[in-house]
Amino acid sequence: MQNTNKKPTVCSFFSGGGLLDLGFKDDFNIIWANEFNTEAAKSYQSNIGDHIVVGNINEIAKDMSKIPNADIYIGGPPCIDFSSNGANRGEKGVNGQLTWTYFNIIKAKKPKAFVMENVAGLAQKHKGTLEKLKQSFNEVGYDVQVETLNSAEFGTPQQRKRVFIIGFRNDLGTSFEFPNGNTHFVTVKDAFKGLSSPQTIKARDKVLGDIPNHTATWTNPSPERIKDLYINPRPNQRVGLKRLDWDKPSYTLTAHIAKDGREFLHPDEDRRISVREALRLMGVPDSYIIPRGVPLNQQYTLVGNGVAYQVAKALAIAIRVQLTNVDKQIKQVSSLNGYKAKKEKAEQLSFDDLLLA
Ligand SMILES: C[S@@+](CC[C@H](N)C(=O)[O-])C[C@H]1O[C@@H](n2cnc3c(N)ncnc32)[C@H](O)[C@@H]1O
Incomplete structure (x- = not known):
């Protein structure tokens, strides 16, 4: 049996049938997910896990204590208001507003990192909203990177361009880079x-x-x-x-x-x-x-x-690498602090105390 305790934890939002989560499942321990469509949630439950909570995130987020803390939060708020094929109402639309619901959850809960996915339209016609999101995430303490990834360049047999906003809490000192694709198409x-x-x-x-x-x-x-x-x-x-x-x-x-x-x-x-x-x-x-x-x-x-599965997987691995480095650094710093504390204590002791110690 795999030891899931050592894996970083994940809360998943707007989880749908769990296709994003499928890419994170092996490298992370997904502890909580939310979706309000009961049919999608059935598929999530059967393929990803029983941790899915069915309900409207706007209601759940009224009491943030209902959302567990986790190392990372992942989610793709509904894209219809940012899609050229959809209603195109932008952030003012009922669905568009959910990007800000997700922002407010991240702001309140402060995970080490987050993933926000949306249609390419968020970086085009609705670029203003994207800029506002980036700035808002910066203001609440996140280093943010944004990239439009095409799944075909990651080995998925589909041209699918999606915007990914990845943020790491800036106290962690990470240097996240998006994974590179290639042009060998399936x-x-x-x-x-x-x-x-x-x-x-x-x-x-x-x-x-x-x-x-x-x-x-x-x-x-x-x-x-x-x-x-x-x-x-x-x-x-x-x-x-x-x-x-x-x-x-x-x-x-x-x-x-x-x-x-x-x-x-x-x-x-x-x-x-x-x-x-x-x-x-x-x-x-x-x-x-x-x-x-x-x-x-x-x-x-x-x-x-x-x-797309291969994009989710590539991002999961890139984020895991960053978090593993952060954990290593934290361990090094705390053992260094432990050493410093011992040294300081030793310096305060007399020669006789040291002999007795
Ligand atoms: C773009 S899909 C996410 C798909 C998912 N990331 C995946 O890879 O399978 C957005 C999901 O958000 C859900 N959703 C929309 N409004 C919601 C709300 N108010 N509360 C919870 N879920 C909501 C939709 O039912 C839809 O499944």
Whole structure:
């Protein structure tokens, strides 16, 4: 059994189905998480752990003592108000305000470090909010680094640009650097290896077949309609139909996949991709299984909302390295202090005392 006591502790916010947490799980001890969507929380519980608390963070944060202290806090507040595809209301939107809820929690609880994830729009159209966040974190004692990372450069078969704000408490003297990516891209073909045509069974109890979460129960438009539109293209009628390319990483998956499956069509079958295919495109290992009973649209939503596994993992390792160095330094300083204290005491003692000591 692994000794989890030695791992730094984590509290996770806006945890969804736990895709970000999946990358932190091996190197950290996640002690608490929060999500208000019960269906996403079911998947979190079954894949990450029982420590998930279902509830609205705005209510929970009214009493900060309900949130445990931990070495690091991680979370991706909802992005819809910062996304070019979404409502775009910015920080004033109900969802946009949650970035400030998360800020206030960090300000009150002062973890050693934090991770805040959001869509690239936060560093573009909503750059003003990002600057305000950075400044506010500086004012409450954090050194902050911001980077837009593309998951395709970390080995995920998907072009997915997300902004990561990483802060370390400035009394720790850390020098965090974002991990580097590379340009060796993993393709859709690599990602779908070993997946056959999914079952088209509707019955809920058959959802967990040979390959869990690999069903195609919904097509709108129908396969016949898709085929027809591809063979006989008519102006405007193919708008929104988008096929993945076998030889490239996927384009960005979004929570919209739950509604607009037509934008995420299989490279050569006339259907939207299955949930398992979507998970593969997020780089998520097949050991992650969304449990029986979570409605299909919720399954797609939690995948489209998630953080690519390889990016989460790379960040987890980079943060762990910093925290391990900090722990080493703290140990060195305290043993040095111990030595100094002994020396000072010895200097106060007389020669006779020393002989007796
Ligand atoms: C972008 S998703 C986070 C996905 C997660 N980081 C992952 O990798 O799987 C944001 C999540 O915040 C949740 N959420 C939105 N408002 C919330 C609130 N007021 N309290 C708690 N959770 C909330 C949503 O249900 C959604 O699952």
